[in-house]
Amino acid sequence: DDEKSEVTKAVENANKDEHGKSTLPDGTEITVGDNGNVTITYPDGSKNxxxxxxxxxxxxDADKHEPTVPGGDKVKVDDPNKLTDDEKNAVKDKVDQANPTLPDGTTITVGDDGTTTITYPDGSTNTIPGHDLVTGKTDADKYPLNPGQAVDVVDPNHLTQAEQDQVKEAIRTANPTAPIATITVDAAGNVQVTFADGSTTTLQANLHKHVTEATTGSATKPGAGTNGGQTKGAMATNQTATKQQTQQHLPQTGDQPATWAMLSGLGVAFLGLLGLKKKKRED
Structure with a gap:
């Protein structure tokens, strides 16, 4: 019935003057048969x-099938005006998946700019513009970031400004050809890299491991190398050295009183012997 109504309107429109007024007599009827034959019955009963x-x-087939443009992200390509064979195949696969009811024998071809033509078995075609299917790659797409050498930090949840700067330098060093504009690092070690074209890439500290907690003894402690920062080993060494020095000085210092006492005792004994000999002579 809808098709018959469309035929009726088409016949009515074909029988209007330049001002849009019907040239058929008032009371004329138009009927459409199942086979599309149109009968025009005039007020006097005559017919055409x-x-x-x-x-x-x-x-x-093209009229019967309205092609579906693939949803989701467009296919990212290096040059939207000159797709590679692999990029064309990627576009073709997406269009094919988005239109699972295409008749058998339908072909899909992708042009250099991504414009895709669907050709049906009867030769009719539908076309999807390339800009609906492909998009140029950004710097973030072209340069997957290498997180670089992991930076040892005292507290992975509270990076100091110096540690944040070390993370930035490690990322720049690991990505020498990437057109990096800015790098920001927060206190938790999360990184956002902004490229020259404005695209961005984020590196989360818990996923990319570009920040690690320093192991015990690997970081210099405050005061190391000063009197207030000696280790137990250093203290033990100093104590040993002091003891050895003390022992070396004993004969010159601490042993002097004992030496004088020994000499005094010998003198007293000598004098006693002299006195004994003198007494024997007198006897």
């Missing part, structure tokens, strides 16, 4: 017939 093949034609 228009064969169906002059007013209708069968729909082509």
């Amino acid at each position: 017939t228009i064969p169906g093949d002059q007013v209708i034609e069968g729909k082509s």
Whole structure:
């Protein structure tokens, strides 16, 4: 019925003057048969017939199928005006997946700019513009970031400014050809890299491991190398050295009183012997 109504409107429009007024007499009726034949019945009962093949034609496959543009992200390509064979195949696969009811024998071809033509078995075609299917790659797409050498930090959850600067330098060093504009690092070690074209890449500290907690003894402690920062080993060494020095000085310092006492005792004994000899002579 909808198709018959469309045929009726088409015949009515074909019989209007330049001002849009019908040239058919008032009271004229237009009927459309199942085969598309059109009968025009005038008020006096006379009729005209228009064969169906002059007013209708069968729909082509292209008319019957409205192509679906693939949803989600477009295919990212290096040059939107000159797709590679691999990029064309990627576009073709997406269009094919988005249109699972295409008739058998349908072909899909992708042009250099991504414009895709769907050709049906009857030769009719539908076209999807390339800009609906592809997009140029950004710097972030072209330069996957290497997080670089992991930076040892005292507290991975509270990086100091110096540690944040070390992370920035490690990323720049690991990505020498990337057109990096700016790098920001927060206190938790998360990194956002902004490229020259404005695209961005984020590196989360818990996923990319570009920040690690320093192991015990690997970081210099405050005061190391000063009197207040000696280790137990250093203290033990100093104590040993002091003890050895003390022992070396004993004969010159601490042993002097004992030496004088020994000499005094010998003198007293000598004098006693002299006195004994003198007494024997007198006897």
